[in-house]
Amino acid sequence: MSSATKERLRPGGRSARVQESVHAAVRALTAEHGRAALTVPLIATHAGVTPSTIYRRWGDLPELLADVAVERLRPESAPISTGDLRTDLQLWIDQFVDEMSSGPGRIMVRDVLAGSGDGPDTCCAYTQDQLEIILDQAQRRGDPHPSIDAVMDEIISPIMYRIIFRGQTLRAAYVHSLIATCLARVAP
Amino acid sequence: MSSATKERLRPGGRSARVQESVHAAVRALTAEHGRAALTVPLIATHAGVTPSTIYRRWGDLPELLADVAVERLRPESAPISTGDLRTDLQLWIDQFVDEMSSGPGRIMVRDVLAGSGDGPDTCCAYTQDQLEIILDQAQRRGDPHPSIDAVMDEIISPIMYRIIFRGQTLRAAYVHSLIATCLARVAP
Structure with a gap:
């Protein structure tokens, strides 16, 4: 999509409605029939669009599934802030690990890749972005904190x-030891 | 495949010959026509087997491509040993990074996943296994060395x-800094 085309799209417009109904069809059909049963014609029928709409917009089924997975992995809220860096990191990362290592999480990551x-x-x-919010809060409190690159690596x-x-x-003990080691390097 | 069936297979037997000719067909057709052109019937014709042989053994095209990619990622030789841990790690990991970040390397990793x-x-x-060979050599020399888990993490x-x-x-500077940091933790 050219950037000119992109600029013409508005949230809630026809393009956004097509995307939402196709994504919703993928989620509903996956829940009802399992992922192996998904086909572009089936998704199109359920979403009330033509298969060619899906092929034109997404290319093929793997690209559509990747798009749905990326959307589902988008964070829905800001990280919880307790005022303590280690606690904030542990809370966020424990939840991240739970989601990523769950059955649906593994399938989403595979679809995205x-x-x-x-x-x-x-x-x-x-x-x-989520981790940077946590680190920025530590920065504003004047607390020592690792760089975002260190947290990612x-x-x-x-x-x-x-x-x-x-x-x-x-x-959890392993995950917490990774956090502790990363924080120990910047301990005052 | 049951373990009983597996035990009955011998290298060079019919099953191994089928695998080799199908793998060779995938490699040749990919080189000649590109990956997007690959289909199970095309591969079967090139390999001199029936499509049902491929479906029975591998399930579908993605599983076959994953199997071919895993086979191509199998190391062909032992790591070079210079008698110095840091040098051995740098030589092996520099080559690993080259392979994994090349175009074909990225496609192989994607196929495997x-x-x-x-x-x-x-x-x-x-x-x-390759990194453990390098660490074992340091161990035998009595040189301080990180655990295999530390190197992987x-x-x-x-x-x-x-x-x-x-x-x-x-x-390369980034990759070498990862190696240096890991080794610094076990410095005598």
Whole structure:
């Protein structure tokens, strides 16, 4: 889509309505029949659009599933702030690990990685934005804190590598040790 | 495949010949026509087998591509040993980064992650086995060295996260700083 086209779209316009009904059809059909049953014609019928609308907009089924997964991974609220950096990080990251290592979470990550677009980078940006909010709060309190790159490299990367490549269920003690090690490097 | 069936297979037997000719067909057709042109019937014709042989053995095209990618990611030789841990790690990891962030490397990783089997775990085990050889050599020399878990968490995970999620091209200076930080923790 050209940027001129993009600018002409408005939230709630026809394009946004098509996207919402197609996404909703994917979610409903997945819940009802399972993911293996999904086909573009079935999704189109359920969403009240033609299959060619879906092919024109998304290309093929994997690209549509990647788009739906990215949308579902978008954070819905700001991180909880307790006034303590370690607690804030633990609360947010514990929930992140729960979501990413759940059955639906693993499928969403797989769908995102199977797409050819910038879905993986968008998901990474969602995570990074949330963590930056937590780090900015520590900064404003004048508390020592690691850089966002350190948090991504030392905490998020090993978590995601173990979930994606090893299929591991991560223990809270392990996750908390990653956080503790990262924070210890910036201890006053 | 049951373990009883597996035990009955011998290298060079009919099953191994089918696998080799199908894998070779995938590699040749990819090189000649590009990956988007691959279909199970095309691969079957090129390999001299029936499509149903492929469906029975691999399930579908993504599972076959995952299997071919895992096989191509299998290391072909032991790591180079120079007698110095840091040098050995840098040589091996520099090559690993080159391979994984190349165009074909990124496609192989994506294919592996798109499969539903234990391909990702197998690839991770290939990496881990190679690094363990390097660490074992340091151990035998009596040199201080990190654990394999530390190397995977602190060096391999951030590299793979940045390649897979961010699509980044990694600078050698960044990769070497990950190695240096990991080694500094076990410095005598």
